[in-house]
Amino acid sequence: MKRDMFFWICVACGVVILAFILIPLVQLLIAPAPEMMKKTIMDGDVRAALRVSLSTAGAAALISLVFGTPLAFFLARNNFKGKKFIESVIDLPIVIPHPVVGIAILSVTGREHWIGRILGDLGVRILGSHVGIIVVLTFVGMPFYINAAKHGFEAISPRIEYVSRSLGASMIGTFFRVTFPLAFRSMLMGVIMCLARAISEFGAVVIVAYHPMNAPVMIYERFEAYGLAYSLPISVWLLLISLAIFLVFRMLSMNVKGAA
């Protein structure tokens, strides 16, 4: 098993790609001085923006969990005409350009559209509100949760549920006693992916709600208004949050593979 040319081409490509990804990120992390980092996090506006990012993304993940789980389970267990279509629709938000998502949401929530009028009568504002941010983050994040949960459910043999039913458990009983414990980790991974996607979103949010300002919008504003140096510290803080979420996700996914 000598190392041939093919091996060295692979290694070279690997080194180039890793450097391409890591060098900018590491540079970003070491760029601001520690005092600057500290000063930034003491700034009330920055803290508010980070809080907006985390709370709206968390809400989007929760909504995806509640509404997405039954649909994911249904798709994992049933084959029917139109299933491919439904799966395609669920994947749609992933490929839609980010500002277009914002434009699309605004186009149905304005006063000219019946949905917008119903929302208005209910006192729900989308443009420039927390609710609006949560709506667009759910839109972009939900496919990640549904797909992860669906894969988790698909990995469980339907036969194991059949056995549970033959032993006397109903469908709902089987779901909570067998399916949920076995799919728990996949569902958690889905929630985290949805969260990560929601926190990283900028293009759709900046259209629907420039204020209340979330962290990505604040980075953009500071970059535009004051230049690169002033946007660095808050970028680093947001990056650290994203990396922490990613790390949790990676640890979960490694355990899944280890157990399988």
Next chain:
Amino acid sequence: MKRDMFFWICVACGVVILAFILIPLVQLLIAPAPEMMKKTIMDGDVRAALRVSLSTAGAAALISLVFGTPLAFFLARNNFKGKKFIESVIDLPIVIPHPVVGIAILSVTGREHWIGRILGDLGVRILGSHVGIIVVLTFVGMPFYINAAKHGFEAISPRIEYVSRSLGASMIGTFFRVTFPLAFRSMLMGVIMCLARAISEFGAVVIVAYHPMNAPVMIYERFEAYGLAYSLPISVWLLLISLAIFLVFRMLSMNVKGAA
């Protein structure tokens, strides 16, 4: 097999989610009048923006293909210490908030950083250039290609390559005569996913290059400057391009499942 409560909960969630995704998109598609659509596409600026989006995204996909394929194959065939780390690094760009990607790229390509100085000496400008857009789009798009290609390679039993080698073919010969034909569709799907992701990017691009203006940036500019109505037609054009790409991808992925 009666339809129980569980079934109806699943159906209800499915209807809510499909409506949530489809209604804004359909509304967006039907909002602008056909003449307006036509007028928009005759506008030289709009055409230029779409051209920038397509050409930079295509370049990013091509770069990902060339550099990513050997790495993806290597990861699919070898187990070694640090493999998980490398895979994590490759996934990193997916979770990094979009404006932070732009900030990170700028932080190493400015005059203060040695990489920026080298690029400057070579006459390569990142800020506000096609090259800059291609760099950030490659950054955000490459993970999608590498993961898809890796899965494609993993789905091919190494034994089938072993057989080819036992019959006298070298590693490179085996790759081109056996592995590539079998993984071709997965690689193509990876290229398309990379392309779709690159076309949809806004946050990183708007930081690195407001000009030359690509389509998402133009949508944002028109929304900010003239309001929702003026951003609609170009949003629809970009959405149609994304949907076409997505459709091609879906058709490919259905055939893969059909053949397996």
Next chain:
Amino acid sequence: MIVIENLCVKLPGFSLSDINLRIKKNDFFVLLGPSGAGKTVLLEAIAGLVKTAAGTIRVNDRDISRLAPEKRGIGIVYQDCCLFPHLNVRENIEYGLSYHKIEAARAAELFGVLVDKLGLGRLLDRKTISLSGGERQRVAIARALMIEPAVVLLDEPLSAIDPQFRAELQHQMKRLHHSTRTTFIMVTHNFSEALSLATSAAIINGGRIEQQGDLMEIFKRPCSRFVADFVGMKNVFQAAFEKSLARVNGISVHTGAEASSRKGYIAIRPEDIVLSVTRLDSSIRNSFMGTVDSVIDKGFTCEVCVSVGDTVFNSLITRSALVDLGIEPGRELFVSFKATAVHSF
């Protein structure tokens, strides 16, 4: 008594048509068939796990065809066991108890019997992931029997187990069947496994029941070419019948009875064919001189192919007989079989 009438199942690319079965209470019934014959689908239809297009299933005169699986009282044991991986062995076995009104004392007694008969005593606190194939299968059987179902369906329980341990589990299943009042319906594609466990059986192929009844009867009198091939009837020849004679490629074979049709098949089990160096002076009516084509060693026994003209007879003999007769390819000898060993159809 289990009565299945006109059962049909339509799945994409596969269907079960018009299944009729009658299985006696407390029977050990075997469903035999090649892979892809629809055996597992039939079990799942009985258990209510796949949708049936038509037909009824009655267990002890109760029509269960429209009931949810959890209301049918039918246990199922899959080939791949399907243990609950997040529960230990004891929790797996006791899973169904909470859904059934079984007295605690009765449950404890039954648990003891199953654990004892299946040799699970030392495994009760183990995680299922650490069990061997045979252990997993025994846990799955105990779990199914713990709720005292009217019927237990076993889907090739022996095939995923190392050959060394098969005999033991076979033995345990036989003893378990004797000690319960549950009807066992087992699926297999292995005829000798069926012979060791069951007395009655049905042969299924391509989604249809080909034959059903007493197992030895099926073995001796297969009703179709497929059944004959499947149960190992190697000597199946096309024949033209004249009274009690069958003409096969110019050879006249005596059969035990007059044929009802003019054309058909005859079949002779390989172990019913006797080989000898001299013509046998006995009550055997069929005796032909032939040449040994080949000898296939099967371990304890050997399969000898002998050409008589254009017809090749397949005979199964013991190894010692092979040596005693000095059989080797090219040697001439006599092929003999009784008229009553000839089965025509």
Next chain:
Amino acid sequence: MIVIENLCVKLPGFSLSDINLRIKKNDFFVLLGPSGAGKTVLLEAIAGLVKTAAGTIRVNDRDISRLAPEKRGIGIVYQDCCLFPHLNVRENIEYGLSYHKIEAARAAELFGVLVDKLGLGRLLDRKTISLSGGERQRVAIARALMIEPAVVLLDEPLSAIDPQFRAELQHQMKRLHHSTRTTFIMVTHNFSEALSLATSAAIINGGRIEQQGDLMEIFKRPCSRFVADFVGMKNVFQAAFEKSLARVNGISVHTGAEASSRKGYIAIRPEDIVLSVTRLDSSIRNSFMGTVDSVIDKGFTCEVCVSVGDTVFNSLITRSALVDLGIEPGRELFVSFKATAVHSF
């Protein structure tokens, strides 16, 4: 001649230790072992597909241990065939030709022979996806032999095939082996399959060679408890030896020769144990009265367990003998076996 010396392979969670094998040129050699014994890994090590930690492999006096797989001239046929799905049958078989300097005429001749002997004529233009298991396996064998390798490695070629078709492929493989100069090394966990195909063999377990040599010799004289169990020596007892007597649970068993140690095991093959209703008046030295425990029906043969005191003997007899002797559980009869049938180790 293939000589493997001190071969070691270290994989995560598994290793092959110190493998030594000598395989004659043009032999049909069988590697026997239970699943997980390391059979496939050993084949892949020989073919150069897994990294070896130590040791040498020589084929016809050429050390190939450091060569790339494509330089070794060793063909491999996997259990799951691994046909190239994007090529048709003909393209699969001819895949290796472009890498070998084989004259066109010679290649055409060889192609013809392989297609003919393996019955592939009608399949040549078919897509591999439409082939049955047996057909796929035959294509894989033809593909490997097409480049005339010095050695072909067969990884359980029969196990994925429906039982009905196994005998046929077995037959074809035997004939193919006779007509080529290629050495066949086949892996299997099925002892009777090995007996039908090969003459010499090695038994592998837990990554080590337990015994190697003539197959009948291994069958008759297993060198360890594991080999005895594996090849089906059911009567294995712990014994204390006194000259040519072995004491087992209070019974004295005559053995053919004096034992070299004081403690050990004796083993008797089930088919060497004779059952009779009266004591046999013959040259048989060992004869004990016992009680029938159980009868396990194995189709053509039956396994009868007879208790003699605390010792249970396992005897394999034919069905007709079972009926003639009227054997059933509880019946008393004699268990007899020749001193030369007792194997001590």
